[in-house]
Amino acid sequence: QVQLVQSGAEVRKPGASVKVSCKASGYTFSSHYMHWVRQAPGQGLEWMGMINPSGGSTRYAEKFQGRVTMTTDTSTSTIYMELSSLRSEDRAVYYCARDRYGSSGYYFRLWGQGTLVIISS
Amino acid sequence: QSVVTQPPSASGTPGQRVTISCSGRSSNIGNNPVNWYQQFPGTAPKLLFYNNDQRPSGVPDRFSGSKSGTSASLAISGLQSEDEADYYCSAWDDSLNAVVFGGGTTLTVL
Numbered sequence: 001q002v003q004l005v006q007s008g009a010e011v012r013k014p015g016a017s018v019k020v021s022c023k024a025s026g027y028t029f030s031s032h033y034m035h036w037v038r039q040a041p042g043q044g045l046e047w048m049g050m051i052n053p054s055g056g057s058t059r060y061a062e063k064f065q066g067r068v069t070m071t072t073d074t075s076t077s078t079i080y081m082e083l084s085s086l087r088s089e090d091r092a093v094y095y096c097a098r099d100r101y102g103s104s105g106y107y108f109r110l111w112g113q114g115t116l117v118i119i120s121s
Numbered sequence: 122q123s124v125v126t127q128p129p130s131a132s133g134t135p136g137q138r139v140t141i142s143c144s145g146r147s148s149n150i151g152n153n154p155v156n157w158y159q160q161f162p163g164t165a166p167k168l169l170f171y172n173n174d175q176r177p178s179g180v181p182d183r184f185s186g187s188k189s190g191t192s193a194s195l196a197i198s199g200l201q202s203e204d205e206a207d208y209y210c211s212a213w214d215d216s217l218n219a220v221v222f223g224g225g226t227t228l229t230v231l
Binding site for chain 1: 158165221
């Protein structure tokens with residue numbers, strides 16, 4: 001079954017970091033670029049960045065440069081998104097999403113179930 | 122403030138045709154394909170259209186997508202109650218080097 005399964009909800013204090021995982025199954029992991037998109041409560045979708053699962057090259061949205069790190073583990077077909085220096089505005093559901101086969105088309109046919117990150121002191 | 126603009130809300134009665142607009146710039150919609158997503162509360166978005174008007178399998182043909190210049194549209198004909206959801210457009214932006222999403226449109230079926 002082709003799917004993306006994300007790690008569970010997290011609670012972090014302001015200033016801390018969080019690392020969310022996204023495990024792919026049912027397809028060739030290295031054949032699709034992967035993206036992270038977040039959605040704050042009651043708000044729209046916001047693209048955070050992308051990673052090539054095989055080579056590990058990344059591209060981040062300017063807003064998150066310096067605070068986000070996306071990594072890949074080909075041995076477990078898992079990608080990770082770590083966000084540091086967390087603030088209240090980072091409270092959101094974080095989604096991983098799969099791009100089309102081959103070169104990036106910047107559209108996402110397959111999504112993870114989402115991971116809620118709560119920031120609370 | 123999104124660089125791609127959608128109306129915050131739209132509505133229609135069952136059976137009607139509704140259109141949702143998506144307005145951008147030359148750096149995004151004007152030069153790159155547009156994609157559309159449908160999202161129900163508490164669930165992940167679902168791809169409705171890619172490359173302006175390409176419909177993934179499983180999406181009813183009541184839905185149609187189009188693009189002209191720096192704007193795009195999503196049309197839903199024969200509106201049904203189950204179409205009530207949030208709809209987002211997106212495109213790659215050559216200036217920002219990022220995927221940009223519209224702010225989203227909440228569709229209400231009256």
